[in-house]
Amino acid sequence: MVFTQLLINGLIAGAIYALVASGFSLIYATSKFIHFAHGVTIAFSSYILYFLFAVVGLNFGFSVIFAIIFASVLGLLMNLLVFKQLRKRKTSGVILLIASFALLILLESLILLLFGAEVKTVGYIKVAGGLEVLGAIITPLQIFIVISSFVLLGLLFLFMKKTKIGKAMRAVSDNKDVAEIVGISSEKIYNWAFIIGSAIAGIAGILVGLEQSLDPTMGTSLMIKGFTGAIIGGIGSVPGAILGSFLLGFVENFGIWFLPSGYKDAIAFVLLFIFLLFRSKGILGIKREVEK
């Protein structure tokens, strides 16, 4: 059945996009700018996994943990070395956006220099036959991707609701000044948002790296999907980002029923465009000053 196959493909795509979008949204919610370089964190984590596991030959579990830590540290460093310096001068979100865009290009070129342009594969999981579910085919790895994505998103939700840092993050995202009055250091919270958001990006990078081959620009295209998901769901809201990502995954996969598959990225952008024009606060309708 084409329909169930597309549904499953949409679900798998959505699961990956949701991880990208939730990390991105977490950073946006607290520090209020569009962190483009989030995409390259994902790409770097895939490449570190590839390097440690396939080139150096380390244990797989260790490689995964190291890749996630690397992603976290990379995110934190970007915040400390670039964004914190910019915030000291009270620059607007637009400047932070341009700086983040520059970081994206910088790190992407660095990957190109370090690893070369040719396509790489991690090769941990041998290509296995798919299982048949209602006439559609899904591989065990894909089931693993969907499950780990759901588990992580659940953990993130609990983290935001139950822990002290999670609550502080929501406070800062709601009203930074008031949060500071009650003794929450916003800079500290930004650091946490970058650490956690980038760790989720790292995990997304690993899952993508297991499923597909790696190329230096993979981060940019995943980033596009991530922020499209985040915006159509309601930017700055993690549940919104997840909702938007799954919607994007489905629309994209059903879209190629009618259009050549090369237009997949364009579909995402047309959807983004439509939302920016008609409902820029997203599905969940998070209020934010978008229009003058």
Add this chain to the structure above:
Amino acid sequence: MIEAYLIHLLILIGIYLILAISLQLTIGYTGLLNLGHIAFFAIGAYTSALLALNGVPFLICFLLAGIFAMFFGFLLSVPTNKLKGDYLALATLAFTFVVYSITLNWTGLTRGPLGLPGIPKPSLFGLSFSSNFSFLILTLIVILVSYLIIRRLVGSPFGKVLEAIRDDELATKVLGKNTFKMKSYALATSAFFAGIAGSLYAHYITFIDPSSFTLLQLIPILVIVIVGGLASLKGTIVATFVLVLLPESLRFIGFPSSMVGPMRQIIYALILILILIYKPKGFYGKVELE
């Protein structure tokens, strides 16, 4: 040999200069963070190339490239007029990706990743510009005319309204100016010049493919505009020369050519970040981005 290389560099500087001063019109003077400039460049290049390959004379290709890009600039401005700041950046970025996606996938028209080879060198009124030196002269003429038009525009009452929109859109509206219309005109004019720059590029290199019109190509132009300083044409000109020539020195230090590309991008990105942190107004800028 060295002469040919210098001429090539000067032509590149010329094309970047047209792109940068036209982007200055939207980002610097009107305060619209337009990340769609490369898309207009692509539209111009493809329009001109496709027409020329079908035997249309250069002058018509060249003008239609600008007009077509201008049309799309106007089209983009209508829905994005209400957006501001980072949302406008995203919408224009989305436009860049959609155009890229179309050049890559509409193989019937653009031949997709294979690109369009054999674009004829321009000839005007029986004069052929097939040698690089004559092409340089053509480029210089186009730059001079574009520069004079843009300088005239930004100095005119229209330009002053654009600057007023950048500084305070609401106040400009209160004074009875139709800011939507003004912003549309600014974006369309800027797109026109990006389109003719695209036409020059296509006829100079004689081969175009989608990979010449990605986000990577946006970085140098954005860096030029910001390093030179917003709303400063003089700064833009100086920055274009410095920033196009700077990474060329990599070739002489002896880096292999496969490394020059990524190194160039790294240098541009680093300069952009450092400028934003330490000298946000650029070298000749009057205002800061907000």
